[in-house]
Amino acid sequence: MKLSSLWSKMYLILIFILLYAPIAVMVVFSFNSGNSTAVFSGFSLRWYESLFKDRAILNALYNTIILAVLSAIISTVLGTAAAVGISYLAKWQRKIVESVTNIPMMNPDIVTGVSLLLLYVFVGKNLLGNSAVLGFWTVLISHITFNLPYVILSVQPALRGCDTHLSEAARDLGCTPVGAFFRVVLPAISTGILTGFIMAFTLSIDDFVITYFTSGNAFETLPMKIYNMTKMKVKPDINALSTLMVVTILLLLVLINIFEARSNKKQRR
Secondary structure (H helix, E strand, O other), rough: OOOHHHHHHHHHHHHHHHHHHHHHHHHOOOOOOOOOOOOOOEEEEEHHHHHHHHHHHHHHHHHHHHHHHHHOOOOHHHHHHHHHHOOOOOOHHHHHHHHHHHHHHOOHHHHHHHHHHHHHHHHHOOOOOOOOOOOOOHHHHHHHHHHHHHHHHHHHHHHHOOHHHHHHHHHHOOOOOOHHHHHHHHHHHHHHHHHHHHHHHHHHHHHOOHHHHOOOOOOOOOOHHHHHHHHOOOHHHHHHHHHHHHHHHHHHHHHHHHHHHHHHHHHOO
């Protein structure tokens, strides 16, 4: 074995240890029978039972799921429509629109959160006459805003791989342009749309910074609940809650990779 190959493998192993060792420790201690977060006393599901009896956590979970589903659905519809519209633009126009679309992804979350907070307070105070506008609807608008670019990026490759002659053939056979889109184009890009939806759902569940700035005091999601719990004494049920979130995100990422692989196979054909 070459020395360079050995060092590269050792470096890769070190990176994986640094990335996943904390998560592994958290998962193990979520099954701890004792109250300690440092000493493992034995295997038990008591903290999972305690977690599902906590009404505050269940309410935060409900808020998170409703928010993630609604923001994913709306951003997927708007993002798909935007991707289709962008595909019909001239090349130089498309490049400009795509560059503008990518800005929210490159922006730090804290910048996006603060700017949206200032916008909501300004609109609420000057146009609605109410400065206390922060809540579910402001968080939903914020999540749709940062989800849109990811949906567009997921749908665009599927559109590029879609044969434009199929839509033309459908119109020649009597379909209206709208009918041709829903009967021919939409099924052809369904993999990209589903990938965009799962990506938006995952990002919405995982977001903390933007939600923190735009939620106010009346609305709390699961990441915010975890953050507030860590301000006090850390209880082992946080490990159980975090483990469930990690498993959920992992499953969604696996689904995203599966759909992307299928989409790439279709494009090669």
